[in-house]
Amino acid sequence: MKLLAGMILAAALPYAARAEVAVTDPWARASILASRPAAAYLTLTSDRADRVIGVTTPVAGQVMMHGVETDGAGVSRMVPVDALELAPGVPVTFAPGDMHLMLMDLSRKLEEGEHFPLTLVLETAGELTVDVPVLGPGATGPAGE
Ligand SMILES: [Cu+2]
Structure with missing residues (x-):
């Protein structure tokens, strides 16, 4: 019964009460070969507890x-x-040498200067798509750093 009550409450929430999720500084490194995995990085902050369940x-x-x-x-x-x-208000950063998004089975090489869409699937906030710039093979951080 508790679960049902929660679902009804969630459905009744106005649009303005939806979760706010911010993605900052997304970037990926150019890949050398399409046959090798590439990595993408970003910082993710949610205003409420949530979970990233897919990318x-x-x-x-x-x-x-x-x-x-x-x-x-x-x-x-x-x-x-x-x-x-994701804890409320606590940024989670994907960065080289640390947590990262591993892009497996690339359909092609990632070329410096291009952009690609990346969709994060959050349990509560739903899907969020960001535009990821591809930086050079020697890049160590987001553009502008
Ligand atoms: Cu990895």
């Missing part, structure tokens, strides 16, 4: 969220993240 883009067959873990010997490895928790 898609037309340029890749699959997008995975990867975290990075370092073991006791100092060896880092990538760890798939199925659902990314």
Whole structure:
């Protein structure tokens, strides 16, 4: 019964009460070969608790969220993240050497200077599509940094 009451409340919320999610500084690095995965980065802030449950883009067959873990010997490895928790107002940053979006099965090389759409699927806020600029192969941060 509790679940049903929650659903009715959500349906009755006015448009203005919808979740606000901000995506800042999206970027990707140019890829050397279409056969190698590419990585994309951005900063995501939601005004309420939410979860990123999927990411898609037309340029890749699959997008995975990867975290990075370092073991006791100092060896880092990538760890798939199925659902990314967002705490209200706390920015989550995807950046080189840290959490990143891995673009698998590229349909083609990502060329410096182009842009591609990337869609984040959030449990509460729904789908959010951002335009991602492709920076040079040596880029280490978003344009302007
Ligand atoms: Cu990865």
